[in-house]
Amino acid sequence: EAGVAQSPRYKIIEKRQSVAFWCNPISGHATLYWYQQILGQGPKLLIQFQNNGVVDDSQLPKDRFSAERLKGVDSTLKIQPAKLEDSAVYLCASSLVGASAGELFFGEGSRLTVL
């Protein structure tokens, strides 16, 4: 079974530039999550989708971050304009619904450095 795929693995940009991350979840997983993990901290939930609808985006800085999940499969997370404090690893995860909802399958992450 293929795992969660993310790209790019690494990205270096200057502040005020824009960046986009892509995620392909495990086939059949209805729920998709984007987490931000700053060095030395735990993953922080940015947005949660179920199919192509947003379930929770309360922690997403909507003035600069946006995310979409077209057709309920792949997802993109965009940052525009980037700030220094956005330097982090962006993790995508997916899960089934129901009794297995708590088992998240993570991608390798996209490491962003903002200079």
Place this chain on the structure above:
Amino acid sequence: AQRVTQPEKLLSVFKGAPVELKCNYSYSGSPELFWYVQYSRQRLQLLLRHISRESIKGFTADLNKGETSFHLKKPFAQEEDSAMYYCALMGYSSASKIIFGSGTRLSIRP
């Protein structure tokens, strides 16, 4: 509000010694608790969840609702247990979002 607290950033023990990684939570209701692990150069993955009541790789965790804790334990540490461990909580609401603690790095000394 949901919150997960892991008070130790680093825990270092000798091989063969007992291990206890602490996790406390705050949630108004009955949440589901998990332990996730990230080994070096690997993805974050589920280790165990409290409802399954399983022992995984010798680790167990008991949910103590009175103390709002979900500590991870292993009686005899092995070198391959060295990793980052994250406690996580899922609340039972329409969102069922999963939040993580800040993590504890477990280092097993030979």
